[in-house]
Amino acid sequence: MTEPVPVAPADGTGPTPEEVGWRRLPGRMLLVGPATALLRLAPALVVLVLFGAGSGNSTQVWIAGAAVVVAVAVGVVRWRTTRYRITDERVELHSGLLNRQRRSVPRDRIRTVDLTAPLLHRLVGLSVVKVGSGQSGSDAGLDLDAVTTDEAERLRRELLARPAPARGPAAVAGGTGADRARVEGNGADGNGAGGNGAGGDAAGGDGTVGPADPVDPAGEELDRIDWSSLRFAPLTVSSLAAIGALAGAGWNVLNETGLDPRSLPGADAVAGELSAAPVWATVLVAVALLLLVMVAGSIVLFVERWWDYRLSREPDGTLRVRRGLLTKRSLSVSEQRLRGVTVSEPLLVRALGGGAQAGALTVGLAGEDTDSGGGALGPPVRRAHAHAVAATAARATGPVTDGPLRAHPARARARRLVRAVGPALAPAVALGVFAWFDAAVWPVVVGVALVVVAVPLALDRYRALGHRLDERYLVARHGSLLRTTTALRRDGVIGWRVRQSLFQRRAGVLTLEATTAAGGGAVQVLDLDPADAVALMAAVTPDAVTPFRA
Incomplete structure (x- = not known):
């Protein structure tokens, strides 16, 4: 069912987009598509059949039968009208009969390739390929639901292939890693312009992507389930x-x-x-x-x-997370898109188990969503192990997210006490008034408990505040209910944003945000002394801060 794909000419120029054949989804989708739709409708169908058969009303049974026929017909139409192709420049997907959709993603915008195999797909040897670009709108990405498992693995390697070498003069042999990073920074992500010139997440200096190199399927295992x-x-x-x-x-x-x-x-x-x-x-x-x-x-x-979690560094230059029991999932992220790492410590995990969870700060993938597995490099583990996983993923020889941080001014502690105790006083006063009229003791106890609990929570939030700047990373930590330590590469900073609320101005502190193309788009350094903020910006991007200091 797959149309032939033209072979590249001997001179290496490759086929034009018009010459690349369109491919269809495998015929096994005719089993998976309707079955998935019927499973979603299963509770309603069971109710219709049981009540219709029990009451002698055949109308409900006919409705259930019609739903089955419609699900099968929709699956056939979807399979018949869906086709895709991969050219040297783009990945294209056409689908739909009444509502036709045309999706096209430039290959130099591809950030992640996620392979998902739900149970029904696994039974017939299929996988869903989710191509993420980290963009919104027409270039947001696309899903191929579904292709054969072998084809999905081949697409993963092909779409995350290493970029072709740059042809400019800066790509000569013997150039430094920083030079190469500055050349790559002129790619599609635009990090090289207006920042410190090391975006490096796009393709090569000319914006093209080379063909996938033959790779050994066995990667370097970095972590597995404990x-x-x-x-x-x-x-x-x-x-x-x-x-x-x-x-x-x-x-x-x-x-x-x-x-x-x-x-x-x-x-x-x-x-x-x-x-x-x-x-x-x-x-x-x-x-x-x-x-x-x-x-x-x-x-x-x-x-x-x-289940069966493994974190590996693949020979094709990607970090790969594989996991799942019923639904197998494989997320691959090009290391060229990696801008840093995070370690998240939810309050209960930190206080009762001494654990944490490592995540990736990656262009096109939200690294803050570690608890749900979105940007997670692994499950919650011992705190020391989570920091070690983060350092290994960042190819660091020493701790990245661990170690001493510079404390923030005492004015930040006062702000946290006010912000924690103030909201707790309002319900405490309301409970006290209720106790006065009702002559009960328990509202007073609850109100006092709210205020008492707010004080250690505020002090814990202040102890979490801190930052550090070393040769490669800007490290910032904040939070108590969810304590997050983020290590952002200095060459991943593309700009700065300074925010100062009315209360921060009165306290003489501000919030400094290092903007980046990865994760949530910015790394916050909360309640920082203004002099420290200027020094921090000058150390990372001296050219950008010089006009303001003058």
Whole structure:
């Protein structure tokens, strides 16, 4: 079903875009597409069939049958109208019959290639290829759902191929790494202009991408799953949120099918025992059951998400994260797009388990989304191990995100105390007024507890503040509920933004943001002394700051 692809001429010029043949998705998609749609409609279809057959109303059964026929027809049309091709300059995808879509992504804009294989796809040997460009609009990226597993791996290597050597005079042999970085900075990302000239995330100096080199499939393994990390599973926010979503979906299914948990055998006896017990005992049992479900569910989700996790450095110059039990996922990021690394420490993971999670600060991939796995280099692990993974990914010989940081002025501590205690005083006063009229003690206790808890939280936020500038990295740390340490490469800084609120002006501090094309677009250094901010900018980008200092 795949149209022939022209062979490049002997002179190496390659086929023109018009000569490159269009390719279709494999015929196995006729099984996966309708099956996936029917699985999503399964609860509604089950309700229609059961109630229709039980009540003797065949209309509902016919509706369910029609839904199956429509799902199959949509799958056939989607397979028939979808085609793609890869030229030397672009990746193009055409799809749709009534609503036709034409997607085209320049190859020098490709930042990530994500291979995902849900269970149904794996059963028939297919994978979904998600091409990310880090852009919005027409160049935002595209999904090939789906191609064969072998074709997906070949596309991964081809689309993340190393750029062709620059042909300009700056690319002569013997040039320094900084020289090459400045030449590459003139690529599509534009980091070389207006910054310090080391964007380096685009293709070569002429903006072209060379063909994929033959590579050894075995890469250098940097990290693999350590099941002692299971203790962090109940402490992550994403696991708790996912459990809540699954519980809500299950409750909706029970409501749709008319099932009542109280009708289960033994439910009446349990309800009678709980009603006869003291209120505090009933609450304790309910809390214990809730904790048991949350812990068991979070462990199951952790295993499904991080099963067979491996972090490797591939011979084609990419960092690759592979993980997943039911849904296999492989995320590849070109190291040329890597601008730094992060280490995130959620409060519960840090306080109860001493853990952290390493992430990538990459052009086209949000590195802050570590808890959900978006920019994560691995699962939550021991804090020292997370810092080691970050340093290894950054090819650093020593600690990058770890080590001493420069403390911020005492005025920043006062700001955190005011910002934490102030919001806690409002509900405390309201509870005190309620206790006055109701003659109760517990509102006063709750109000005082809110204020007492706010003080150590504010002090912890101040202790987290800090920054460091070394030969290669700008390191900044902040946060308490989610403490984040970010190490941004100095040649990844493309500009500065200075923000100062009214209260910051009164305190004599400001927020300095190092803008970058990676992650969330900026690295914040909070509540910094103005003199330190100017010195920091001058050290990283002296040419950009000289006019302001004059």
